[in-house]
Amino acid sequence: MDDKLMLMIPGPTPVPEQVLSAMAKHPIGHRSGDFGKIVAEVTQNLKWLHQTQNDVLILAASGTGAMEAGIINFLSPGDRVLVGTNGKFGERWAEVTDAYGLQTERLSVDWGKPLDPEAFRQRLESDTDKQIKAVIVTHSETSTGVINDLKTISSYVKAHGALMMADTVTSLGATSVPVDEWSLDVVASGSQKGYMIPPGLGFVAVSAKAWEAYKTAKLPRYYLDLGKYRKSSAKDTTPFTPAINLFYAMQAALRMMKAEGLENIFARHERLRQAARAAVKALNMPLYAADECGSPAITAVMPNGVDAEQIRSVMRKRFDIALAGGQDHLKGKIFRIGHLGFVSDRDLLTAIAALEATLQELGYDSFTPGAGIAAAAKVISNS
Amino acid sequence: MDDKLMLMIPGPTPVPEQVLSAMAKHPIGHRSGDFGKIVAEVTQNLKWLHQTQNDVLILAASGTGAMEAGIINFLSPGDRVLVGTNGKFGERWAEVTDAYGLQTERLSVDWGKPLDPEAFRQRLESDTDKQIKAVIVTHSETSTGVINDLKTISSYVKAHGALMMADTVTSLGATSVPVDEWSLDVVASGSQKGYMIPPGLGFVAVSAKAWEAYKTAKLPRYYLDLGKYRKSSAKDTTPFTPAINLFYAMQAALRMMKAEGLENIFARHERLRQAARAAVKALNMPLYAADECGSPAITAVMPNGVDAEQIRSVMRKRFDIALAGGQDHLKGKIFRIGHLGFVSDRDLLTAIAALEATLQELGYDSFTPGAGIAAAAKVISNS
Structure with a gap:
């Protein structure tokens, strides 16, 4: 049906009506006192959500723009960076560091597995002459539904002295990211995820340690120059x-x-x-990420006996529910259920109910009809 | 009064109700076919507005982000660029080229005056060994209300062979910018101006000649890498x-x-x-830019006998009309009336009527009451 679309993808996420209404107001001048009050309130509440006293800066950019800003403002050409890669977004940050002529060192594990904190510890401990200037980790790897152990990795980075840079695009607002407690120096995210608003804003939290590095960092930047945003933010405004x-x-x-x-x-x-x-287990479909590292924002499923793209297609056409597909080499092999942001228990039950109906329509019979809903309802009613 | 604000600033400009309503719809997935259709339509209509067959790419960024992308994608470290500066935005592009380690050569005239095409001709003709790789010109200089003779300058740049890069942030949609006819290689603009929508989108039109330069251009970029946008645009999508x-x-x-x-x-x-x-002349207030170079988007006024900031303040408080002030060294010296985008004859009459009332309230008596409206009405009724 027209106008019945239900988003169960990891971004854009559903937007509340009161947010849509707020967005439909006439713009006011961005150099006015009235707008300054909005900047101040939003910034203050972002700090609350980040559980931090650090600066949290707001860019007109996607999450990638924010993360790139978080990387390039604190490093110089030739600096060595350690990038954890276990999915599309980890790979993307390595592409960014490559693009800027940094010495990129990847610490990789297979997609669908979590990064190994022990490997970070060992590599950082072996770096006795402190060549590694920064470590980049994707907290919730959107492409695979894996959440990485950012807290533990960050503790090793802190002991080493490098900057800890985190992509929290699909973790912030879905799970606790205590920026100060975990000593995260750079934390980047985007508006169309846990924040429950449409895409177009990027956020970067920056620690005092990172600002110290900023003073000598030499990679070129202008629009993404966070020093400009910091200066403006102190006056409740934006540089651009x-x-x-x-x-x-x-x-x-x-x-x-x-x-x-x-x-x-x-x-x-x-x-x-x-x-x-x-629910997915009760439907006898393999989860792509193990329980220990399943993201609170996205659940990736690798169905067997039924095609992932067919499932998505029927879900979309018959039930107006958008699920995400696999990216890169996972295209056609997995589907992903986004459940972050403005998503309720009812929404999840709806998606599982429709998934059961879809599987029946596709002739997949490796489950007891109703088992998915029974399992989901059990979790929800016991919480 | 609350909720009565009328924007007469050069951005954000007023937004039509149907545009606000469109914006308040629930987001859909940006990798869906439905969104692809929107990308295709918008891109096609942007080409129409740019009067071009060139690619027109859409970024989640402000106009500055778009202009920076337009500069950095086609140049390499050490390249010499000629930047016309006669206001804040011309200066900004020189700051960008400085930030990226380009050899910036400024061709400046005083703020409020137009760039001298003849100076560009002479400098380009003297560059016999083709050291100058690009020329950057701000078409409508928002800070001063001056429109530069982009067409003539571009003809000299074409004869020389350098890339012609234009900031058309407040000219596109307000006056004809025939990109192909004028041989503009890079044309950047932002959504909150002639486009009549809120800020957050930047646009860059790129010629085949610029894409040729892209192949060997070595300045680092990722989020602002226009090659990625071009590749995605061909598939009616965006890279981020x-x-x-x-x-x-x-x-x-x-x-x-x-x-x-x-x-x-x-x-x-x-x-x-x-x-x-x-109207401003009839009020006996000096126009900051001469008639020959007055922008179709902004009129800057340098009042004498009455304080520019006081005028803005009364206009805002008594009549809920936002005018822009002066920027940098012009702060307090000029005010600027924005009249681009969704602005009607009625809006202009309203602004002039309120300006007359404001001047009377401030005790400025160097005009015949009603003279401003009489003059504006004469123009409007004769057109």
Whole structure:
């Protein structure tokens, strides 16, 4: 049906009506006092969500733009960086460091597996002359539904002294990312994920240690020069024209998040994660990531006996539910259920119910009809 | 009064209700066929507005981000660039080229004066060994309300062989910028201007000659790498998550522009320009830019006998009309009336009427009450 689309993809995520309404207001001048108040409130609430006293800067850019800014502002040509890669986004940050002439050293594991913190510890301990200037880790690897152990890796990076740079695009707002407690120096994310607003804003949290590195960092930048954003942010403004209406949206969304409370937000996502995984198991379909490293934001499924793209197609056409497919070499092999941001228990039950109907339509009979919903409902009712 | 704000600044410009409504729709997946259709339509209509067959690429970025992309994708470290500077934005592009280690050569005139095409001709003719790789010109200098003679300068650049890079942020959609006819290689603009939508999208048109330079250009970039956008654009998509809801807005705004027609849009802006200038003259206030180089998008006024900031303040507080102030050393010395985008004859009459009332309130008596409106109405009724 027209106008019935339900997003269960890892971004863009569903947007609340009050956020859409806020966004539809007429723009005001971005150099006005009224807009300054919005910048101040949004910035303050972003710090709350990041659990940090660090600067949190707002760019008119996607999450990739924000992450690139987070990398290039604190390094110089030839600097060695250690990049954890176990999916498309880890690979992307290595492409960024390559593009800027940094010495990229990949610490890779297979897609679908979590990065090995022990490998980071060993590599960092062996770097006695401190050649490694930064370590880049994707917290929630959107392409595979794996969450990496950022906390442990960051503790090793802190002991070493390099900068810890984290892509938290699909983890912030879905799970706790205590930036100060974990000593994360650079933390990048994008608006169309846990923040519950449409894409177009990128966020970068920057520690005092990173600002120290900024002073001598020599990679070229202008639009992505975070020093300019910091200077402007101190005056509740932005160096370049901000995406004004997305600020309206962000203001509304962050107010909703504050009303829900951090603990409740994280508990909701954990419940959705467990319910999704329990349901998929009950449907006898293999989960692509193991339980220990399943992301609270995305559940990737590698169906056997039925085609992943066919499942997505029927879900879309018959039930107006958008699921994500696999990326790169996983195209056609997995499908991904996004459950981050403005997603409720009801939404997850809906998606599982439709998935059961889809599987029946496709003749997949390796499950007891109703088993998926029974398993999801059990998780939800017990939480 | 609350909710009565009227924007007469050079960006953000007023946004039509149907554009705001379009923007308030739920986002859809940006990798879907439905979104691909929107990308295709918007791209096609952008080419129409640019009067070009060249690629027109869409970034989630401000106009500055788009312009930086336009510069850095086609040059290598140490390349010499000639930058015309006669205002804040010309200066900004020189800052960008400096930031990237290019050899920046400024061709400057005083703020408020137009760039001298003859100076470009002479400098380019003297560059017999073709050291100059690119020439950067701001078409409509938003900070001063001056429109530069891009057409003539571009003809000299073409004869020389360098790349012609133009900032058309406040000219595109306000006056004719025939990209192909003028041989403009790189043309950058932003959504919150003539396009009638909120800020957050940047546009770059790129010629075949620029793509040829791209092949050997070595400045680092990733998020702003236009090659990625070109490749994706050919498949009606974007390399990074697009600002989906701003695409909805853009789709609606471009449909409105097509319905109005290029000639009518340009005639309307020319009429607004003439009416604004006639009114200001009738109020016996000096125009900051001469008639020959007054921008169709912005009219800058340097009042004497009354304080520019006081005028802005009364206009804002008593009449809910936002005017722009001066930037950098012009702060407090000029005010600027934006009349680009979704601005009608009625809006201009409103602004002039309120300006007259403001001047009376401030005790400025160097004009005959009603003279401003009389002059503006004469222009409008004769057009």
